[in-house]
Amino acid sequence: MATNDPDAHINLSKARIMLVDGSQHSLEVTAQILKGFGVLTVHRFDNILETQKFLKQRTADLLVIDPSIEGGAGYDCVSELRHSGGPAATMPVLLVCGHVHKADVMRARDSGANFVVAKPLAPAVLLQRLLWVARDKRPFVDCGDYIGPDRRFKFEGPPAGSEGRRAEDLKSPLGNAVEPNLSQDEVDAMIKPQRVMI
Amino acid sequence: MNKARFFFPDVRLKRLLREPGGITVGEALVRADDAIDGMRDAFLQSIDQKIAEIGALGQDDAFSATGRCYTLSNEIYAEAGMIKLIELSDVAHNLCDLLSAGGKQGASAKAIRVHVDAMRALRSPAASASGELRRAVLSELHRLTAHLATHAHDDVA
Secondary structure, eight states: OOTTOTTOEEOOTTOEEEEEOSOHHHHHHHHHHHHHTTOOEEEEESSHHHHHHHHHHOOOSEEEEOTTHHHHHHHHHHHHHHHSOSTTTTOOEEEEESSOOHHHHHHHHHHTOSEEEESSOOHHHHHHHHHHHHTOOOOEEEOSSOEEEOSOTTOOOSOTTOOOSSTTSOSSOOOOOSSOOOOHHHHHHHSOOOOOOO | OOOOEEEOOOOHHHHHHTSSOOEEHHHHHHHHHHHHHHTHHHHHHHHHHHHHHHHHHTTOSSOOOHHHHHHHHHHHHHHHHHTTOHHHHHHHHHHHHHHHHSGGGOOOHHHHHHHHHHHHHHTSHHHHHOHHHHHHHHHHHHHHHHHHHHTHHHHHO
């Protein structure tokens, strides 16, 4: 199922989605876009207090939140949700950001959100990210300070100077290669190249 | 250092998406676009109100409402972009850049007024009908912004 296949079927009729945004217009239009996608249950919140009250008692299938609400309280809201330990703690979260700086993106990543979507919100992008979230294959990580999807999606190994915490992290420096490098043809003969679809 | 725990939570959304029935992706996108079109007038009204509010806040030379102006221009950026008023969205984004770079001293009141004037010009019926005119407004805005940045010291004095 991909957003570039217009004939693919999606069924969001039973999905319960939470929207949190300080702007009533943004809330309204995002809710209308989701209804266009076939979502029947959309819970809207224009403040963090009501959002937190809801999350203490109930859960949803997706949280879409503008982190800039109430001066950036949305980031803390996501982080607190991840640390809450309740049934909602692992729910997928999309951060929808307007004007952002690089530091905001880092903060978004470190809050425990699954993905960041930049405003202005286009329906095709929102649907694509919704499908990404649903099919996100990253494990969740709980390392005390951070709880959320694994942030190390580039597989660059453990941070410099650290031994790493994964079983598969190499504990000692790699030695020199003992065989000549494989040519591209030899690599292709071992692994069939696959077309990547998003 | 804490030992990290890795686990795979159940994602109900994934299961729901695969249930029989539903609609096609193409249909979903058409319905969503229709929903945005249906809200176009409300968006335009909201954008005009926000431009007016920034204009009123920017009257004061000792500009102290930077936070509120930033919020409003951020909302204009998102709302205008959603209904494909690209140039207006760009101006609002530039204003966000300006306000966030201004720090505690706030941004230059003149620079804010120039942006407000550009947004008002882009909302005029003439600019709405002419892409050439909209590009001319943007070009003039960039010229004035560069001029104000060069003469920032004169502005403070």
